[in-house]
Amino acid sequence: MMAGEIAGKEEEMGEITDPGRKSAGARRSPESADAILDAAEAVLVETGYSGFSIEAVARRARAGKPTIYRWWPSKAALLLDVYQRQKRVDNPDTGNLAEDLVGFLKSLFAHWRDTSSGSVFRSLIAEAQSDEKAAAALAEYARGRRIHTGQMVERAKARGEVAADVDATVVADLIASFAWAHLLTDRLDEDEAILRRAVGYVLKGIVADDAGDATAVRRRRRRILSRPAK
Amino acid sequence: MMAGEIAGKEEEMGEITDPGRKSAGARRSPESADAILDAAEAVLVETGYSGFSIEAVARRARAGKPTIYRWWPSKAALLLDVYQRQKRVDNPDTGNLAEDLVGFLKSLFAHWRDTSSGSVFRSLIAEAQSDEKAAAALAEYARGRRIHTGQMVERAKARGEVAADVDATVVADLIASFAWAHLLTDRLDEDEAILRRAVGYVLKGIVADDAGDATAVRRRRRRILSRPAK
DNA sequence: TATTCGAAACGAAACGTTCCGTAACGATAA
DNA sequence: TTATCGTTACGGAACGTTTCGTTTCGAATA
Incomplete structure (x- = not known):
């Protein structure tokens, strides 16, 4: 507790x-x-x-x-x-990770914006910068939330949607950090299109399809090596 | 100013x-x-x-x-x-975006940890939660930094390393948010391996190589369609 | 003469704590 | 069973301290 x-x-x-x-x-x-x-x-x-x-x-x-x-x-x-005391934002479970993460961000932003929870949480983050006990409690809370949010990624891994070696809590950290920065800089009204882009970049990356020979060659090799193994 | x-x-x-x-x-x-x-x-x-x-x-x-x-x-x-008054962390320019972004995060964390700038900045973020003018100034500052950090991504686009339609400021937002959350939760000593993972997820994504037929088919179609056009 | 400076003082607010009288509670005695 | 006792919790008041943002003051500067 x-x-x-x-x-x-x-x-x-x-x-x-x-x-x-x-x-x-x-x-x-x-x-x-x-x-x-x-x-x-x-x-x-x-x-x-x-x-x-x-x-x-x-x-x-x-x-x-x-x-x-x-x-x-x-x-x-x-x-x-x-x-x-306030309700927690649930993890969507749509069977598609992009939809889960975008839905999560949208719900979280709405929750923070439309209830007092956003004000409470940002105040808490602020307090944590001057109160060591609060800082420790916030860090612990954030750790727990990373694991909880990471469950969406774990489910996607189980579905084969996400690579098996992906660390779900690092992904959750990226998503949650994005949300925190939005809360702290008054951007809870962010466009859904931007949320989709950000989630898309985490899911599919941003490298070009035929970016540099080395990247493309590496991808081809990985394809070739993995198929005979199957 | x-x-x-x-x-x-x-x-x-x-x-x-x-x-x-x-x-x-x-x-x-x-x-x-x-x-x-x-x-x-x-x-x-x-x-x-x-x-x-x-x-x-x-x-x-x-x-x-x-x-x-x-x-x-x-x-x-x-x-x-x-x-x-404090020095700004420069954007690395290694010719490789992953190295640039990891180098940037490492330098930023070291800067925040080893000088007073980390304390100053987190205090500023805290002040911005109770002072509207500070909030506006912080938001403006963050906007400028997103554009500046995004230059690493723009360079990578110019090199053909990153897809042309990628919004550099959204990428910068993801990276900076990750850094901010680390600052605010006392994690400036994060493992380089974690930084590399996080940057890697943004660059290359996390979806499985043969995740779902739809994803793989979409990728093949995109390859086929883009080549005749060239 | 007008402006700036640091020191001192001001009234207000908040902090975290102590004190006070009252109410609530369980244990004990009659 | 009822009455009494000792203990704890409560809200209100008061306390000394600190900080806030502002005003006043005499000295220094241009």
Whole structure:
């Protein structure tokens, strides 16, 4: 759980009774937690990242700052929990990798653009540049997403659509990086044609068909050698 | 000039005499400007982005805050000028696009890792998420870099190495995005082998050689049709 | 004389923490 | 079963610190 990695929460809503305690005391309020997360999202949407502060969230949630700091040690941790609450973009499974990847990018851009998730995620990336724990959590999250996105490539490999030696996570890294840069530079309205081009370049490459003798010769040799083997 | 775009500096170091002024008065001090930019870089290097503030820069530069605000309206504007002072990574020109792009990524990562430029640039990206002017300046800068990086692809097109219809800036976008994501997630020590894979996937694609009949047939047809035309 | 500079001061905002009174909860005793 | 106790959680207030962006000031420059 990502939140656990930053926040180090060992107790979940006060349900565990620590032997060092003489009595359980009051329970944590799930309503409070939800109100704080809702408020965090609302503040970010209404005032942007520049207006996002723990003070503003506390005011909006009608919660005490100590309550927020009890569960979330930093702005980044709070933003991360907000992001984790939001739906994830699914991997399309059309049987064709180009369509899968273009569909994925289109869905991701729409999701980031049409919900608060884009604002949340870009704020998180920004926080990660000044908060080491946030940076570690973001890196871990990105690693997991590369594997998940890479599943589209793995499926294509299983279908024989993609070469067996292709590293799916490097491909996913290329695609996700493209998306991140679009998010960070306000380009979520990119033309579908450009998305198709970018995906096309990754799938089919950009070298010319009869580019240089060496490339063409190498291709012919590879064809010849692979056929008798079959 | 990027700084001009944020800072709106119409006068250059007080050299222009504005008709509305009754006397030239004291000149702006170039030593001051340099001291401030040097201090900004030093503060960022020593305390990281989280310790970077106008107060800290003013203290370090032994300059007045009003002096800083006179010339740079925001942290982002100051960071941008610091970044603009730094050397740019050149485009390799080896006559082979794969070597050019891998060399470019390696140089860029080394530059970002071994100088303050990486810290400066990631801080700038972070600032751009909360400062609209910084966002506009970053987007403009990124646009210019895409064209510049795309020159490696244009040269490869001219050599016949890359197909004539390939959009060089989309390719540059893929490569730069990959670099940005590495910078933002602390991966500037990436293996050269991974860089080569990623570049290779963009150049040669990832589809299998005999992937699906349709793909192979399409390739054969394209070969046949293009030859008689020549 | 007008302009620039660095130092000092200003009011506002946010930070992360402590304090306070109230409410909630489980354990214990009657 | 009910009442009491000790502990924890809560929101509100307050705290000292830092930074923000701005104004004021006296000295230096042209």
